[in-house]
Amino acid sequence: MSSTEQTSEESVAVISGRVVTPERVIEGGVRIEGDRIVDVGSVDGDADTVIEADGRLVIPGLIDLHGDDIERHLHPRSGARIALPMALASADRANISAGITTKFHAISFERDDEADRSPELAATLTDAIVGADDLLADHRLHARCEVTQKQCVDAVLDVVANGDPDLVSVMSHVPGKGQFQDVEAFKQYYENANDHTVAEAEEMIEQRTDISMATLRERVDRVVEAAHDAGAVTASHDDEDPAEVERLADSGVDITEYPITLETAERAADVGMTTAMGAPNLVRGESQWGNLSTADAIEAGVVDTLVADYHPPSLLAAAFIDTGEPLPKRVRRVTANPADAAGINDRGCIEAGARADLLLVNREPTPTVARALVAGRPVYRAEREDR
The missing domain is CATH 3.20.20.140 (Metal-dependent hydrolases)
Structure with missing residues (x-):
């Protein structure tokens, strides 16, 4: 078992966050048992692992x-x-x-x-x-x-x-279809973006239009x-x-x-x-x-x-x-x-019964991930500790 794995009996509490539910943003947290969310809202710190959100947004993975x-x-x-x-x-x-x-x-x-x-x-x-x-x-x-x-x-x-x-x-x-609305656009893309010669680009045009x-x-x-x-x-x-x-x-x-x-x-x-x-x-x-x-x-x-x-x-x-x-x-x-x-309807929202894929997000100066959990397991942390 790796350091990020947890047994089905372990619990995680994310507290003191601003939780983005499917319809609104609420003050509170998320409780997780195993790989599932079991409670959203007023969550206390009675869990095997407690993650302090410190007012960050909590959104689905x-x-x-x-x-x-x-x-x-x-x-x-x-x-x-x-x-x-x-x-x-x-x-x-x-x-x-x-x-x-x-x-x-x-x-x-x-x-x-x-x-x-x-x-x-x-x-x-x-x-x-x-x-x-x-x-x-x-x-x-x-x-x-x-x-x-x-x-x-x-x-x-x-x-x-x-x-x-x-x-x-x-x-x-x-060429002349989709993102390449004309032959020149196709030729320019394949010459510049993919390092083709002019002859190679023209050969591709001939093959794909035939x-x-x-x-x-x-x-x-x-x-x-x-x-x-x-x-x-x-x-x-x-x-x-x-x-x-x-x-x-x-x-x-x-x-x-x-x-x-x-x-x-x-x-x-x-x-x-x-x-x-x-x-x-x-x-x-x-x-x-x-x-x-x-x-x-x-x-x-x-x-x-x-x-x-x-x-x-x-x-x-x-x-x-x-x-x-x-x-x-x-x-x-x-x-x-x-x-x-x-067709994977077990995830993508913060509600009881959903798979516990969660992010703690800093909005400023640009949106970044401070913590990430996958199926209830803390897998990523990027927080600067004050010394």
Whole structure:
């Protein structure tokens, strides 16, 4: 048993905090027995472990449905690969320190050697994530399928057949579609961001545009059907057209990630899809690609969840961006709402019976995590002691 583990009989009391419940903020604390919350409100210090909140906010642990930051832990520079156990451990600690207690690693099944992506590496990462049993957070797999590449579709179908992913998304990075609204935008991204030569970028354009829409849709339908048969939630990526998002919903896609236009996000809401937008987009105040801003989508009332995308600290920061909404609603976008979207309804809120994933948060000068508990276990502390 590690120093952070506790038996089912052990109790924890978090006292003297400002607790963010699903509907309001209350003065008080949280009592935990084993891995579950048993009481919220007037909690005394009669417990095996007592944590003094000192007036800090107490919020649920964050749930990130789409974070690809593991790639930078594995390859801090292009071509420079770190050992997988070290990469996973550093990603785990980085996410815990950012307040993320349930992490869906968005592993890209895409053939792009210059960007250190391949279906073989994705399968290796899948095995490591699924097999990890010594990490602090709850780590899960979000398999991202590049449907323009048949070998990647086949690779995703293999991991789905194994029952590995909890979330499967379909994407088609095609010039003139999605985040790349024109061929030049596609070429510029792959030349600059992924260190491709002009010739390599042009070859990718030729390969990815030489596939019919009927073929792409058939692959999408096959992946979505297999994922649902395996009990996984499904998502689509960078949807740009209201009619297309309606077709995806009819095919059974549950979540739209980063819709390109407000009209698309509104149609997704109309047909009952969950809409996920990027937290970095909200924190930065704009889309990196000039697409729909998260702030505008929130103002229109069409954002259900936020995701960390490439920057885990933005997920916590996003809950404290003033959108004109009460704090509990903003917190739900990074806790209860993603839990509901992923079908893991035992967490994401502070109420009796919920899994005890909790954060003690300092709001100033920027939102940071002072303490974190996962399934009732204190796993992280970053408090300066006065001497």
